[in-house]
Amino acid sequence: MPARTWPILGLLLILAAAAIELAMGREPWCRCGTIRLWQGEVNSPENSQQIADWYTPSHIVHGLIFYAALALTLPRLPLGLRALIALLVEVAWELIENTDAVIERYRAATIALDYYGDSVLNSVSDMLAMLLGFWLAARLPAWASVLLGLGLELLALAVIRDNMALNVLMLLHPLEVVRAWQAGG
Known part of the structure; x- marks a missing residue:
């Protein structure tokens, strides 16, 4: 498949995700x-309504992680196809994250x-942030990608008492001590 096909497929995937989210009743932009x-x-x-917020870095980290995972497991696939696979995973997450069940779980288990x-x-901006992380990981040495991911996680942790790691922890196995700390207690 020609290299120029991957971005077109990626754009179509993002547009399909946006259409599905609209059909799910998501607001197109901030109320x-x-x-x-x-x-x-x-x-x-x-x-979570504007283009970027303090959760945008976690989507960049997604891209760094997806690049590493796909480079290790499917190194012979063209980079464009690996990026498309990463985008498919991110799109799936965005769709699942915006279901009523997961939204209620966030509200019940987190602050x-x-x-x-x-x-x-x-949501579309989050998908693009993941692609930015993937693109950076494809160009940076592995150690720089690791430092960037850790730096983004630590920055969010320091500023908002949350990051990708805590978000996953609290979604899957909420801890009252973490919830209290995040609330400033």
Whole structure:
């Protein structure tokens, strides 16, 4: 398959995901009526509604991890196909993450009491952030990718008391001590 085909397939996959999310009842963009590049306040109704927020770094980390996993398990596949596979996994996560069941799980298990799902704009931006992480991992030495991933995780942890690792932990096995710490207690 020609190399120029992979980005076209990726774009179609992102558009299909956006259409599915709209059909699921997700808001196209923030209910506030304003589109912002950055939403830095986690405890805001605009969190997960704007283009980027403090959870965007976790999607970059997804890309770093997906690149490494696919480079190790499927090294002979063309880079474009591996990127498409990574995008498919990210799209699946975004669709699952925005189901009512998972949204309720976040609300019950984490400090995200007012979370009502991502806007389609934010979800598409998360997919693009994952692709950015994948692209960076394809170009950086492995040690730099590891440092970047750790740095992004530590930055989010320091600023908002949350990151990808804690998000997964709290979704799968919530710990009251972590929830209390995240709430500032």
